[in-house]
Amino acid sequence: xxxxxxxxxxxxxxxxxxxxxxxxxxxxxxxxxxxxxxxxxxxxxxxxxxxxxxxxxxxxxxxxxxxxxxxxxxxxxxxxxxxxxxxxxxxxxxxxxxxxxxxxxxxxxxxxxxxxxxxxxxxxxxxxxxxx
Numbered sequence: 166x167x168x169x170x171x172x173x174x175x176x177x178x179x180x181x182x183x184x185x186x187x188x189x190x191x192x193x194x195x196x197x198x199x200x201x202x203x204x205x206x207x208x209x210x211x212x213x214x215x216x217x218x219x220x221x222x223x224x225x226x227x228x229x230x231x232x233x234x235x236x237x238x239x240x241x242x243x244x245x246x247x248x249x250x251x252x253x254x255x256x257x258x259x260x261x262x263x264x265x266x267x268x269x270x271x272x273x274x275x276x277x278x279x280x281x282x283x284x285x286x287x288x289x290x291x292x293x294x295x296x297x
Contacts, residue, residue, distance in 0.1 A: 187259050228279060234258075235278045245272035251281055260285045 177183060189205055198204035238246045238254060246254075248265060251273045255263045263285055273281070 181262075184259075184261060187261075191259055231279055231282055232275060235275045245274050246278070248273055251278060254278075255282065255285055258282070258286075262288070264288060 189208065192208060193201050193204065196204065234254065235246070236242075238250050248269050252263050252265060260282075265281065
């Protein structure tokens, strides 16, 4: 039984099942579609097609929403936030496995915020190709 649990645990980690389920749940709650099953089916097909074509479709948060979120994190309007605020914001947006640069040069500007979101979103929500 212990071997089976380890296999399942390894599978969940390897294919980022928890992150995928969290992402799909957030999408359903955000868009509240009339037919959630059809919505999820289409979403998964879009992600699969995008991954197979080597493209990335930003379906989570559009840039304008991310910019608005950045402004909430920067209420004084200084034009930057801390790296810790960035990490916390990414966690809040559902990105659990955050990859930040080891050497952090300066504060996080809006542009850096957008780039880090894109990089970490792509890294955390991956759909692997079906093996032929």
